Amino acid sequence: MKYTGLTYRPPYEADSLLLQVTTGCSHNQCAFCTMYRDVSFEMESFEQIETDLQEAARYVPDMDRVFLENGDPFCLSADRLAEIAEMIHKYLPKVNTIAMYASIRNIKGKTDEELKRLRNLGINELNIGVESGLDETLLRMNKCFTADEALCELSRLKEAGIDYGANIILGAGGAGKQEENAVATAKLLNATKPYLLFTGTTHPAEGCPLYEDLKTGKFVENTFGEYLDEEEILFSNLDLEGCFYFGLHPSNVLRTQGWLNRDRERILEEIAHRRDQLHSVLDRRPVRYGEGAIIFR
Numbered sequence: 001m002k003y004t005g006l007t008y009r010p011p012y013e014a015d016s017l018l019l020q021v022t023t024g025c026s027h028n029q030c031a032f033c034t035m036y037r038d039v040s041f042e043m044e045s046f047e048q049i050e051t052d053l054q055e056a057a058r059y060v061p062d063m064d065r066v067f068l069e070n071g072d073p074f075c076l077s078a079d080r081l082a083e084i085a086e087m088i089h090k091y092l093p094k095v096n097t098i099a100m101y102a103s104i105r106n107i108k109g110k111t112d113e114e115l116k117r118l119r120n121l122g123i124n125e126l127n128i129g130v131e132s133g134l135d136e137t138l139l140r141m142n143k144c145f146t147a148d149e150a151l152c153e154l155s156r157l158k159e160a161g162i163d164y165g166a167n168i169i170l171g172a173g174g175a176g177k178q179e180e181n182a183v184a185t186a187k188l189l190n191a192t193k194p195y196l197l198f199t200g201t202t203h204p205a206e207g208c209p210l211y212e213d214l215k216t217g218k219f220v221e222n223t224f225g226e227y228l229d230e231e232e233i234l235f236s237n238l239d240l241e242g243c244f245y246f247g248l249h250p251s252n253v254l255r256t257q258g259w260l261n262r263d264r265e266r267i268l269e270e271i272a273h274r275r276d277q278l279h280s281v282l283d284r285r286p287v288r289y290g291e292g293a294i295i296f297r
């Protein structure tokens with residue numbers, strides 16, 4: 001199968017068939033991201049997609065889940081996505097879920113009828129970079145949508161029967177904004193009910209605007225203590241029955257996972273325990289290496 005450049009997928013899509021239908025990202029301007037900075041956005045040809053599906057049908061004929069690549073395939077028109085979905089079902093008839101990365105802007109470009117049509121074709125469980133529910137933070141991160149716009153578009157997804165997983169960046173508001181950022185984010189998530197919540201902490205890579213702001217002091221990262229405070233406030237305010245929390249990203253001060261609301265108290269206890277473990281460095285800021293992983297010393 002053909003792939004152009006680096007291929008990214010959520011960790012929980014490890015067993016899915018990865019099918020490239022675009023290269024790059026249609027937005028490619030988020031202040032914290034360098035994933036596609038040097039990759040031009042292009043649509044893959046139907047001929048190449050069909051060739052890849054024919055190959056997949058030979059090797060994994062019983063595949064039941066496909067994850068479309070790359071940056072935000074949901075930017076494609078509803079007609080093009082529908083044609084891709086129909087082609088997937090032709091060659092892999094056992095597929096019941098076609099997932100992908102998506103953005104609020106991608107949803108806005110589709111009508112309610114188009115969203116329902118895509119859901120009927122198996123498109124579901126979109127992975128969306130919500131990042132925050134605080135307008136000030138969304139503006140700094142250059143997401144090009146407001147919290148109210150996110151609420152509107154995610155609610156339209158819900159009405160169409162499409163589930164979504166939310167990516168949230170702890171500390172995205174910067175030092176001193178942990179309570180405001182966490183409360184606003186919990187409010188947005190509670191209103192839109194993601195089926196999955198994925199968190200990482202702020203770890204911009206060299207080459208993106210936020211990295212430069214961090215180096216110059218224009219953006220001040222949370223301390224260990226502030227990260228744990230923000231996470232505690234977020235979970236204290238969340239009400240997401242049946243949502244799976246995936247918090248194992250290497251950038252996190254606390255790595256844990258569980259079901260909400262069932263495991264919320266256990267997670268809050270783990271946060272408190274982690275605070276006790278790190279009591280001597282709570283006022284320090286993380287030192288990081290690859291993937292934002294924290295060096296504890």
